[in-house]
Amino acid sequence: MRICTRRITGPSAWVGADFQPSDWVVTLEPAERDELLQALRGLPADRPPAQVTAADFPLPRLAPKLAELVRELEFGRGFAVLRGVPIDLPPAEQYLLYWGIVAHMGTAVTQNARGELISHVTDYGKGDLSDNAVRIYETSAVVPFHTDSSDITGLLCLRDAREGGASVLASSTTIHNRLLEEHRELLGVYYVGFVYDRRTEEESGEAPYYRNPVYGYFGDVLSCRYYIRHYIESAVRKSRIPLTDMERLALDLFEEIAHTERNQVSMELRPGDLQFVNNNVVVHSRTAFRDSPGHRRDLLRIWFNTPHARKMPEGFARFRFGMPLIAENE
Amino acid sequence: MRICTRRITGPSAWVGADFQPSDWVVTLEPAERDELLQALRGLPADRPPAQVTAADFPLPRLAPKLAELVRELEFGRGFAVLRGVPIDLPPAEQYLLYWGIVAHMGTAVTQNARGELISHVTDYGKGDLSDNAVRIYETSAVVPFHTDSSDITGLLCLRDAREGGASVLASSTTIHNRLLEEHRELLGVYYVGFVYDRRTEEESGEAPYYRNPVYGYFGDVLSCRYYIRHYIESAVRKSRIPLTDMERLALDLFEEIAHTERNQVSMELRPGDLQFVNNNVVVHSRTAFRDSPGHRRDLLRIWFNTPHARKMPEGFARFRFGMPLIAENE
DSSP states (O other): OOOOOSOOOSTTSOOGGGOOHHHHEEEOOHHHHHHHHHHHHTSOTTOOGGGOOTTTSOOTTTHHHHHHHHHHHHHSSSEEEEEOOOOOSOHHHHHHHHHHHHHTTOEEEOOSTTOOSEEEESOOSOOOTTSTTOOGGGSSSOEEEEOOSSSEEEEEEEEOOSEEOOEEEEEHHHHHHHHHHHOGGGHHHHHHOEEEEOTTOOOTTSOSEEEEOSEEEETTEEEEOOOOHHHHHHHHHHHOOOOOHHHHHHHHHHHHHHTOGGGOEEEOOOTTOEEEEETTTEEEEEOOEEOBTTBOOEEEEEEEEOTTOOOOOTTTTTTTTOOOOOOOOO | OOOOOSOOOSTTSOOGGGOOHHHHEEEOOHHHHHHHHHHHHTSOTTOOGGGOOTTTSOOTTTHHHHHHHHHHHHHSSSEEEEEOOOOOSOHHHHHHHHHHHHHTTOEEEOOSTTOOSEEEESOOSOOOTTSTTOOGGGSSSOEEEEOOSSSEEEEEEEEOOSEEOOEEEEEHHHHHHHHHHHOGGGHHHHHHOEEEEOTTOOOTTSOSEEEEOSEEEETTEEEEOOOOHHHHHHHHHHHOOOOOHHHHHHHHHHHHHHTOGGGOEEEOOOTTOEEEEETTTEEEEEOOEEOBTTBOOEEEEEEEEOTTOOOOOTTTTTTTTOOOOOOOOO
């Protein structure tokens, strides 16, 4: 266990000002779209998405492109958008096609205690985070910079918002470089990490919160896990351990660097855009959005790990291999 | 709230190798001992120690020496031994004389939930720390480097151990300098601090643990609060938040620097030695000891704050103004 005290260079240490959208958008060609639809039609009837394998969903033309995408996510800038994914399909087929693409890229993990492998990021109308059982992706609020629990997050846009809902990314490697340069004495605070609320998703007998480090440096590879800040604040009421000023300072600085205009990439996802983000090196956020009657912003989210993903010690990314299922209360 | 990132110079940043015992021992002259005994005899009968004021206990000759000692504790090296304090007295008079000296130096604070202002540091035969209600000063075990909760700790030796029980001190300012120089990226971990077990001394409705920073830097003055490490380990079982490797590393490094032979001052307190330690700048420890039948090591401990002591924000040194009393269970 040690702290990275070298400036990291290479493609993961980007600033947004380095890029044009054409750098990160991979547009599907008509033949590739056809190939996807053909693979979809070739699936046995009533096959549940979670049982679809890459072999069930042959993509002779697209598969090498997806393999290249995985390499870019893992060893490059850590994000990309696949544009033009067919979505004009019944919901069951949207799921299958999405799953078929991801089956070529890695292994999906569960996203919540209900065991969902594909979830809708949409305004569920459940209220806001003052209800401890609500998770932020179920609201229309600003989602602050964070990572998810898997190596990769996929977000397939089915419907964009009437207003707002921009996706904003920043390199957590660049943030680390800045912290090292300007606030080296604070680095350890991130490596110790913060205590997060389980949002009522804990298993019976388990603490309703858990600690996770923000940064880890294993085998000379830097990885980040920066979970939703609201969950740190709400954990305080359960753990009865107040945040210190020094911890708030560390959170403020991380977000301030992520919010620096020059560092960010901001994008509006259009229907058919499938955004991939490598949580180990990129933090993502979303601006607040507004729906209009009959038009609800809707993204299909999947969390997956890649076959040659980096090694991390157990406990660094607590739910990297999926959230455990809990029995529903009767 | 900020981290000290300058090397601190001045008398608090000492290493033990700088000193001879004659630097820190102040031996009472016969006339000063007589003055103490005379002040003791002048006290109204049955006056409880806690009601004795400096005015009740006139020390025209010794008072300036004690004032100089307070200045040395607060602005100098932060420790001293007053040698030759009369102890060949009945216990009640030992307390009164001790209190009379301290009344000239500051204001005592309570040391435990029973409200004790003077406590015996001795082997109470209550067992070891595996009993959560036992505190380490009630055992004969090694007491690792730590600070107490007040500005100053006084330890008046009534009887030394048959074997062991050496008092070992180190400058927490020197430790900070070393950490800054060699592990700057870890400093923030100390400023966030650790969660400590209340050892069953919490008030009703209060959490059975609390967080305290190790270092704070207020108004360009560095202060330290490094409590007993065992209480961090035992708090984990109550808080259900495991220590991270990074936190253990920080604790190990702190203690490793404190244990460096060159940095330490080691002394054997003799009967009549009254050791003063400024907890803001000095950590103290004790080696294990062995008593023999009929001969039990016994120190009288007092915790007090000095009139011109440094300012600290509320919460930095949680029990600096004394431990709150709790009702005993019936």
